[in-house]
Amino acid sequence: MMNTNISSVAVLLTCHNRRENSLECLRSFGGNSEFDERIKFDVFLVDDGSTDGTSAAVLKDFQQVQIINGDGSLYWCGGMRLAWETAIQKAEYDYFLWLNDDTLLKPGAISEMITAAETNPGIIVGSCHDPKSGVWTYGGRATPTGHKSLSGTPVVPSGQAQPCQQINGNIVLIPSFVVEKIGILSDCFTHAIGDFDYGFRALNAGIPIHVAPHYQGACSANPLPAWCNPATSFMKRVALLNSPKGIHFSEFMVFCRRHFGFGAITVGVKVLLRILLPSLWVRRNGGKQ
Secondary structure, X not given: OOXXXXXXXXXXXXXXXXXXXXXXXXXXXXXXHOOOOOEEEEEEEEEEXXXXXXHHHHHHHXXXXXXXXXXXXXXXXXXXXXXXXXHHHHOOOOEEEEEOOOOEEOOOHHHHHHHHHHHOOOEEEEXXXXXXOXXXXXXXXXXXXXXXXXXXXXXXXXXXXXXXOEEOOOEEEEEHHHHHHHOOOOOOOXXXXXXXXXXXXXXXXXXXXXXXXXXXXXXXXXXXXXXXXXXXXXXXXXXXXXXXXXXOHHHHHHHHHHHHHHHHHHHHHHHHXXXXXXXXXXXXXXXXX
């Protein structure tokens, strides 16, 4: 007897001039599309003005991927919003999956995340490890109090779902009821911060967030950002202060005011100190961000 209980998933990606990364990511996704016949996938990829032939290469190898063209000004948040809006206009989906194009999915990852979402209704975060060392790189972070914070510690997969408060956007499964309640990524953010903001908005709305039981993908950690790197000249750090690939201080303060109220002043001062005295911050945190 045929199983008609099929979950529909819109997979959302955005890319810019990372052709090989994007192709490898889509190839790894193939290990999921064939893993569980109970899941139906549609893939929406925003190519934000790539000049390296990304779109042509994707269409050659993955004809089923829907490519949406950007002009190079969308960055991560803008590209993911466009992919999400396109998916919503096309059909009604049970789930939306954020997937970074530098992340390699493990076979069966999406199936396990859907199972976790059925047991723990809410957002499910997939954890990533370094492909060489196996060390945790991205996923969910938690605080001892369970409150919103930017200083949480990594939630390492333990074989069972675990609550968290802060999310990285590499692999995130969002049920449709969450979108109905809080919408999609905020248009207040261009590149960074949007994933943190979405998680905090979910918590504000009483929507729980859990880390999936096992690692769901591999992704190397990004290097220390140039805006707070002691090796970057002071003038360059200042120039990056309000750029999309920097801290984008004005957007960051919107995020802080939204979620921390008067505490935004303290957070803002800490960011400025990281720009002015990055060596002190690096020594204090052992080279970590």
